[in-house]
Each structure stands twice: as C-alpha cells, then as structure tokens.
Amino acid sequence: MINILLLLLLIAIPVFGDLADSVSVDALGSQTYTGKTTTSEIAVPAEAQFIRVDIDRKLLLDETAHIIVSFEISFDSGKTWRGLAGFETVGGVVPDQDGKDAETSYFEMGLEGIKNPNRLVRGNMTVNKVSTIGFMRVTFK
Amino acid sequence: MKKTIALLLTLLINSSSWAAIAHVQTPDQVNCGSVTNCNLAFGSNNTAANFIGVGWSYAASGRTVTITDTRNTYTSSNAISATDAADAGTCGIGYALNIGAGANTVNVAVSGVASIMRVGITEFSGVATASAIDKTAGTSGTGSPVNAGSVTPTTNGQLLLVWARNSATSTWTAGTDFTLRFAAAQNSRVALETYVQPTAAAHNSDLTITGTPTWAAVVATFKEPAAGGGGSDVPFQRILVVE
Numbered sequence: 001m002i003n004i005l006l007l008l009l010l011i012a013i014p015v016f017g018d019l020a021d022s023v024s025v026d027a028l029g030s031q032t033y034t035g036k037t038t039t040s041e042i043a044v045p046a047e048a049q050f051i052r053v054d055i056d057r058k059l060l061l062d063e064t065a066h067i068i069v070s071f072e073i074s075f076d077s078g079k080t081w082r083g084l085a086g087f088e089t090v091g092g093v094v095p096d097q098d099g100k101d102a103e104t105s106y107f108e109m110g111l112e113g114i115k116n117p118n119r120l121v122r123g124n125m126t127v128n129k130v131s132t133i134g135f136m137r138v139t140f141k
Numbered sequence: 142m143k144k145t146i147a148l149l150l151t152l153l154i155n156s157s158s159w160a161a162i163a164h165v166q167t168p169d170q171v172n173c174g175s176v177t178n179c180n181l182a183f184g185s186n187n188t189a190a191n192f193i194g195v196g197w198s199y200a201a202s203g204r205t206v207t208i209t210d211t212r213n214t215y216t217s218s219n220a221i222s223a224t225d226a227a228d229a230g231t232c233g234i235g236y237a238l239n240i241g242a243g244a245n246t247v248n249v250a251v252s253g254v255a256s257i258m259r260v261g262i263t264e265f266s267g268v269a270t271a272s273a274i275d276k277t278a279g280t281s282g283t284g285s286p287v288n289a290g291s292v293t294p295t296t297n298g299q300l301l302l303v304w305a306r307n308s309a310t311s312t313w314t315a316g317t318d319f320t321l322r323f324a325a326a327q328n329s330r331v332a333l334e335t336y337v338q339p340t341a342a343a344h345n346s347d348l349t350i351t352g353t354p355t356w357a358a359v360v361a362t363f364k365e366p367a368a369g370g371g372g373s374d375v376p377f378q379r380i381l382v383v384e
Binding site: 057068070082083084085086087088089090094095096097099102104105106107108109110111112 | 323
C-alpha cells in the first residue's frame, strides 16, 4: 500500500512553467519493479521539441533481467493515443557511447506538434523479474 | 460512341496503373542508448500494400540486426549495410513490402547491447509488392560529401532510399534531387533522404555534411509494380497510343 502511494506521488502529473532549457520529471521512482508498470500521463511543455526517456540502471545488476520501455503520445489531452518510441535492454554492466559503464539506458527523439498545449505522454515499463530501477526520467527541451 | 468508350476505358486502366511511388510519412528518427532493441512508431496508420523502409545504425560492427513490427515481414537486415571502421559504426537499410494496414511500431534489435542505436522509418506508396529491390550500394569515408555510391536503376520511377550515419554532430544537406526526411534539427548523426527518379539513369546517392566526421552510407532502389510501366512522368502519351 505504501509503495502504491509512493508511486502515485512520484508519478503525479507535473505542471511546467516556461521552458527555459529543459524540464525533467521522474515518471517512476526508485524501487523494485516486476511485471508491467504504467506511468501517469505527463504534460508536454508546449514549446518542447524533444523528448528523452532514461531509466537508471546503476542498481540493475542482474544480467538475466530484461526491461522493456515503451511510450505513447497524445495530441488531444488524452482522448487518443499513438505509439511514440521505446527500447529494450538487459541488466548487468553495459557500455555507454564513451565506452564507460552506462548509468542509464534511454531513447531520445524530436516531437511533433510544437506549441500544442494538449500534448501528453505516458509510458510502460515491463520487467521480467524483480529488479531495482533507480528512476525513469522524462526530459523535455 | 465506340471511340469515347474506348478512350474512357483506356483512361481508367491507365490511371489505375499510374500509382507512382510517393512519400506517405516519416516520423523523426529515434536515438537509443545502451539497449538491445530500439523501436519507433509511425505517426499515422500504415496503408495496406505500401512499403516501409527502415534505416538503422549502431556503434559497433558485425552484429546481427533483426527488424520486426506489428504485422509485417522484413528482409534480411544485414544485407544492405556499410561499416565505418574509423568510428566503429555500422548502418543499413531494411524494408517490408506489401505491408498491412494500421498503427505500427517498428523494432530494430541487435545481437548484444549497443551503446548507440538509431532508427528511422519511412512509408511510401506505389512500390512493387514483391521483388521490388533493384540496386544497392554502400561505403564509408571522411568528410563531405557523403556518398553511398552511384546506382543505375534498371527501370523508370524507382525509389532511391539513402541512409547515412556519421561520427560527429553535423548539419546534413540533401544531395541533388533528394529530399531529407527528418527535421533538420534532429539530423545530427544520421540522415534519411529519398528520391523518386522519373527516368532510370546513373545517380549519386550523396549528401553533404558540415565538418569532417567519418561516415558510412547505404542506398537501395525499389521498383514500381511491373504492370505500372514507366513511372510518373509519362502520362497522356500512353493513353493516346492505346486509343
């Protein structure tokens, strides 16, 4: 029960002010996950042209863990949704683009509908076994 | 009266076979980090019998790439690829013909975790629903221009699809006749450009970039349906000859 309340608190719909550079929100908090977890709907700042979704993998040390992340986007305040992008990764130590141990796995892409104030995103994370994820962070800029 | 009916029939028959290859949609490319799979959704539903082209790249070489989606079958994905040995990066093109209709997310998987994966997808109408692939080429180099190679399609009206990746952030400019398919601001490391060539002829598969990064690039050409004849640039002459 506490976990559920904590989750709800962490994934509450954020309210953004002016977008100076980038805005980040933790869509899922640090805890153990298994099975499918859905984020709440996250408002996309009207001026945002870009989205990046990271999961913190520093505690994701089990090499047999599989994590699937997928995101959807709405342009009409949640009336309709369509797929956006996502990724799959595994636990254990994996390299980042500089050859160092990756701290996150992520996807990033441009967004359509700039200046549309009715954009929302939401995501799913599916984990094949009990795994600790530091966070799922959504960044707009 | 007979002549009028014949002309009308001819018009109908020919207009139905003029489905020249045309761009339908291309969402922005996606960049994934430290993953095994990277996926990207189309912004609108796919239309039945259309074509999907997939550009992929990853920061390594020698991996097996597998492309899947909700309902379609993709060609052997490593067949059209090139490696930039200087930057240890590989890029390639996969495709699906005669696709099914509906919402669709395309998934590109590599064997083993890739530190960087980039995926671009594009939908075209009018491509042959079988045996569409004609010419392919691929190579690597340094600095501008990025040129996957010269290809000479064997028939008129083919789609030339070029996918390129480079080792550093650059601004891309399309080659002669080509159209870049991603928003300019997102073209930092990969580019997808296309051209529907009215009349078959040798054509470079090139782009220009800023700076002097190393790069790899590939091109594939795709035919119209065989019954479609010569493409979009031969309209009324064909009607008059038949009549």
